[in-house]
Amino acid sequence: MSDQITEQPEAEEDEEFIPRRTVLRQIDAALEADDATQLEQLLEPMHAADIADIIERLDPADRRKFLQLYSIEMDGEILSEIDEAIRDEVIEALPKEVLAEAVREMDSDDVVDLIEDMDEGEREEILAALDESDRAAVEQSLTYPEYSAGRLMQSEVVTAPPHWTVGETIDFLRAEDWLPEQFYHIILVDPRRHPVGYVALGRLLASSRPIKLTDITEDSFRTISATADEGDVAYAFNQYHLISAPVVDNDERLVGVITIDDAMSVLDEEHEEDILRLAGVGEDSAITDTVMETLRQRLPWLAVNLATAVIASLVIAMFEDTISAIVALAVLMPIVASMGGNAGTQTLTVAVRALATKSLSGGNVMRVVRREAIVGLLNGLAFAIVMGIVAWIWFGGVSLAAVIAIAMVVNLAIAALAGILIPLALEKVGADPALASGTFVTTVTDVVGFFAFLGLAATVLT
Template identity: 55%
Template sequence: MSETVEETAGATVARDAGSHDDGLNRETVERVLAAVEADDHDALVEILDELHPADIADLLEQVSRSERKALITLWGVQLDGAVLSELEERVRDEIVAELPDHVLIQALQELETDDVVYLAEDMDEPQQERILRALDDVDRAAVERSLKYEDYSAGRLMQTEVVVAPEHWTVGNAIDFLRNEEWLPESFYDLIIVSPQMHPIGTVSLGRLMGSARKTRLRELMNEDFRTFRVDQSQEDVAYAFNKYHLISAPVVDADGRLAGVITIDDAMEALEEETEEDLRLLAGVGDEELSDGVFTIARARFVWLVVNLMTAIVAASVIGFFSETIQMHVALASLMPIVASMGGNAGTQTLTVAARALATRKLTASNMTRVIGREGIVGLLNGIGFAVVMGTLSALYFSDHVIGLVIGLAIIGNMVVAGFAGVLVPIGLEKLGVDPALASGTFVTTMTDVFGFFAFLGLATLVLM
């Protein structure tokens, strides 16, 4: 079970020696807004200088649109580019669209290419062109190359700043080279050893390099058992492999196997959170809305998902309509039928959540699929029998009618077995069709349990009671 959260807004973190910024708290937000209100540029810069770019981004997301605009205007050319790459998409787009070109260009200058790509991909065509033109030639070429790769691919995720060395170098050569290099990437943990054709053939971690004698050849130190990704692999694959194999950085190669860039664990960690978050949202029927989105954007996005739900609810309702005579004769059925449907729906959602995650984390594979499906059926049966006894007894006693107890008991058993199978077969089926197994699974499963639940309960009741 989880720990309770002590406070909000990151204020719990880093209160010790060495942690000079204390995260974002309400008081800081108020001090910033007061400086903006007073149009006091120096006070604003002084407060923002103390904050981590991620905290400034949080702040910008939490204030209102007009406050945000005033803050950005007052901050002016001192705007820190790193803040832009920390923002959620909607706020970032809003700010980027309004920034004067010279401010934006200066902000981008300090960023690594993966962050520039991340910002440039959402700009409109003319703005993107103006901005890219202002970058130096090497950076522009790198950004343009990355933009050619698909969204959410390894090519988009990688940074193109890599540190490479030939295998015949010694540790001394490498260290001297690094010392003379004016500019080293910020996240940099491995030296990539390349062949003359620029194929990665090994990696040497900085720790290893550091711990070895100057005259040792890199060839002797290098780890040949490393993992590479192709530029067109999905970021989901990348995140999965980083997490599973505890990778810190990994080379990315193009179609010819030549080194194109490197992905580091911090990018993979972000991708992992993005993918898990997406599953969680898809299971609940929400898209990629953000907390700062406006009322209409959110209402529209959720409306679409609710339409699907409405249609399935109408199907379930028409099953009920089919048995209206029975209900009229035995009105107790009307109160009991939602219980049958609800137990099935919840049992189905439980199974579904476990199955969708097991597919996403690749724990559910061809090797254990039959066993897992069978097990879900048996779990459904066992719990079905348990709740049939409980609910059958309660209903028989309450309505002084053992037949009604029998009917609801049988319907619950049947519906919970259906829930078990539907919960695991629906996501497996969706994956086989090439669809994300979390997508709309919930609606499919609860439609099945609603329809089956109402049908079994009211059908049995009609047979037995009428």
């Protein structure tokens, strides 16, 4: 029962997925007592991914102790589950033999993931632990660019010639002892190793022995170039419901296979990066980061924000005389800016997501821009009325109410346009819209908002 994913109204919602609180407490106690046997017993029933999570969650001092007590039990599976942010730390803490043994157990794609950020010397040490063919596979993967399909693929592939029958294929599979842990298709390759189709294992099992492989291939077959971007690979898996797909080199020769679980991890990471980028946080942020790492990621974005805030302040400074004459302007002006910033962020987020999911392009761009402009205008009119009434009641002046109402319409309309046009422009010039749009959009809404409000006030009220 311990492996069931279920709903437990009485227990904590996440209990099924994260190790139970009592176990965490027992682990803390085992660390405290330097009790390696107890620690091993507690972790024995756990999935490698959960053990990795526990290691990530410990504070640095406890983590060192954990690795010391548990080092001989560390295997390739746990190692490949550990977050990049603390992987170096873990690797350094492991005895060389343990590390070598762990690496030998890993699939070639996991080894690539492990060593791609290492320097030459460290890399060599790990590669030396692999046998000849694994080492060659890893080295081939490393020749492809970072974040490419070539880095993501595993080189262990099950292939068959297209002229084989079901019976021949099954006999071949029974005779081989090197088959990968997980595979879902037999890839048909011609004599020059060009993939020409694939057969799902379910289909193979349901067909009688004399049937030819070419008669039971799947329509979903498509190959992936080893240089394709991993984000595009994840998109294709999700869009076309692929389970595995052959990877080919520039000469269309089969070099590996990507399976959906790796594509799912990439999709997860890309989303994570998008969210963090939209918030102006370094995309490599992890909950395990130290104070200095966190500071290094966030400070630059705050500095950019400071610069844009100063620009907005310069606009305000142009109207110092008007403000000192009518101090109500200083009270109301952040409302205009805040509404513009929020409306801009709404449009921006929808636009950035639509670009990321490739659902905003070509045909529908003009329609979406038009929609956003109309929505911005209508939002502006709605809040112009509300704020006009609020300002009128609060400060009693009809002209002031009119000024903030007009400023609201102008600012929300411009916010909507900035929210859609800025990400489109960034995408056009090849920049990541998630990364930089936010700053641009709020700068525009602040500057326009302050300028419209204070400029109008200066003209009308003084």
